[in-house]
Amino acid sequence: MRAPTRIRQSFSGPMLMPWIVCILTLSLSVAAWIQVRHNTERELALHFDSLSSIACNSIQRAIGLEFDDAQILSELLRHDSTISDQRITNFLKSVHWQRRHPGFMDIGVALYTTNSSGNDSLLVKLSESRGPNSLHVRGFDLLSEAARRAVFEKIMDFPGQRAGDVASLTDTNMPIHPGVVQYHPFWKSPPGLLKPEERKSNLRGVVFVSIDQSQLLRGVMGGLTNLPLIVTLVSQGAPRVTRGTMARTATLSISGGEWRLDIIPSPSFYAGTRMIFPTVVLICGLTMSMLLTSIVWIQARRRVEAETAILELRVRDAAILGFNAELERRITLRTAELVESQTRLRASEEELRHALEQEKELVRLKTDFVSLVSHEFRTPLGIIQSAAEVLESYFDRLKAERRNAHLQDIARATRRMTNLMEEVLLLGRVDSGKLDCTPQVLDLTDFCRRLTNELLAATNRKCPIELSIANLEGQVATDENTLRHIFTNLLSNAVKYSTGGHPVHFSVVRENNHAVFVVRDSGIGIPRADLPHLFQAFRRGSNVGGTTGTGLGLVIVKRCVELQAGELTFVSTEGMGTAFKVKLPLFT
Known part of the structure; x- marks a missing residue:
């Protein structure tokens, strides 16, 4: 029967707390692991999206830079009245187009002419090709095919665009690789205000570029080696490349062709401590759970032992508590008496100090008043006495003016003394509230x-x-x-x-x-x-x-x-x- 009793004691009273702590800490550890894993996956997804955007933008920007040399050449020829072969050749050599633009199959210049019967043509003046066989030989008419003429008409309709539209080279009968040709027109004067039929007479020619799209994109993709991504360039409709839960696709429209970018993380993308962090959190949580459970278990055991000792001490403490209560009551009563006596003593001290200050002030006022009276009354009294003695002794012999002067002195002295007394009495009435x-x-x-x-x-x-x-x-x-x-x-x-x-x-x-x-x-x-x-x-x-x-x-x-x-x-x-x-x- 002892084993069931111990089991009941382990799940009741103070011993129940370790089990509660264990369950709570384990739950918190698992919840923290789930939350950290979720946050880590979300951060990785955001980081992957950011890198994917950088890759797409870099590809688009690099493709745009590929056609800068053709545009520069068209601007140069617009201001060149002679359009010499030597100048075009020098420019193409200076830009190193075969090394800088691996996607270009050939590049050249064609001039626009109209014969007497009104038929127009776009004849190749000069062309440089990557291989031994040029796609566009000197004298070739770029308007001899319907697709190329359609591109030419679009240039006439929209002269303000940076480059002309494209025509597929696969539409021709020439045995060349699949690709497209792009036109960059140059004019005699700005064509914006001219009508379409007037723009042909204003056109001097075009700079044309034949492009191998797959080779162009492979050259652009070489600049993405520093990103932890696997970027696959495929044609539209090809199966998607996926790995894990993160993948992104983007469509590129390059010179008339539609291509698809499949982007997935590379193994180096997951390198570092990000994916290890959830596991570290879980291990730390389980360790802390066991540690806290052990500490609480030990404290619970000590509490049971302490409660047993406390029960034994309570009986002996009862008498001591009673004695302490009586002692505290007496001390409190005595302290209250002392505080009251001290309060009365301080009040008496404050009253004595106030009375002493009032007495000092009264003595000062009395001294000042006596000094004032002795000084202020002495002068007018002396004037009154002197004038009265003069009038008493020499009244009959004094002229009326002199008698009036002495009487006025007596009157002024009397008013001065009266004003002084009125001020003193007025101050007394004000201070007394009367x-x-x-x-x-x-x-x-x-x-x-x-x-x-x-x-x-x-x-x-x-x-x-x-x-x-x-x-x-x-x-x-x-x-x-x-x-x-x-x-x-x-x-x-x-x-x-x-x-x-x-x-x-x-x-x-x-x-x-x-x-x-x-x-x-x-x-x-x-x-x-x-x-x-x-x-x-x-x-x-x-x-x-x-x-x-x-x-x-x-x-x-x-x-x-x-x-x-x-x-x-x-x-x-x-x-x-x-x-x-x-x-x-x-x-x-």
Whole structure:
């Protein structure tokens, strides 16, 4: 009973896998062998077709080149008024026609003549023959036979062709080998526009070639020895030559004769590794199949042994797994507590760092504010005190003009201190979110003109302000006070930091639903090092010199532009001027 049990174990459980692997790998190997063999046969067939096409084209091209010398001679004679025998003989010797054209039996020249009674003839003037017996002797009339005259008439009907038609030499009574004769006419002038009856009088003669077709083709076939093919030239109707599954036939029409080419592969065509490759693939596939089956068989046996050992270890591992689970739970709980403590510590550290940075900023602002107040308030307070003391001590003795001058000094100093306090309070309201922004309908053109006039009056027309307004049609809804804060600061800064008399340009244009404002001056500009701190409170440019200011104007401008959901950009070059661009969504 043990043998059947072992057999069942070999085909069940983990031991079933080696058999599955064996069947699959054998199937894949056979399929790969079939596919590779099919691909190899297809590649060989394509290669055979390509070589066969090359052979056919080479034969056709070589046959065409055979008649080039006859055509050249006809062209030469067309331009030769004398048509001397010596010149024709020299040409035929120069081209070595007997060596170059083994298919030519003879070649010569015949001249066309007409007698007084209107009978025409094509008499042989000169002829060279390969053998001792010439096929066409001097004085022979090529039009003496019906077949040859039919060829002549075709030449008259189709003068533009490269060569004339052919006439079979077997139609004559001369004891010669079977073959054909081909004519190449030469004319007195181009015959294309002449009528057929006029072309005969224009004809000077023909170059004729007698051809042995079989000998011609045997000479052409000699150029195919480098191809791995067996090319057989037979007449139409002969039995086909076949070998294997690959064979090709082609029909050649050569000077009036029909011939058939039978092409089959030569033994050298199958040389090389192409046909061995499918066998190599099959052997490699079978080897890999046996190797994989052996490996899987060994692994399956080891798996059975391992499963048996695992069953023995599971009981002992149960207690260890329970202890590990409890230990992991405690470690996870402790890790979570540590992570939470670390998170709280990092949050506290971040809060302390943020608070420290805020404290540093507040200390800086406080220092800057105290410095600003002590500097900006000291000068106007000194002016007020000095003017008040002068008025108190010398009021009766001062002229009215002097008293008014001191009073104006007190008023200007008071306005300066008031403006400073208003800017500080305005910045505080903006930062705390208490600045009211109530959009109302506004005539933007009128607002810009009023603001320009107010700034000209406030700056005593130090610099002309050139206002440019374009395409502001449409209803505008915005908060006028916020808009005034923005452009009062920008225009006053442009005038303040410009040389007297240099114009300040203020332009307004509409782009879709936005109003685009540009304030451009040609003043002192902003140094590159001061650009990162341009919108920080109480910060001023390093090149302002003795020009008074608070360092709050641009901060207020930026806050107000952001309050209006707008965009603020600028371009500045030190010593050449600054241009601020404000884009606000004002049109509804």
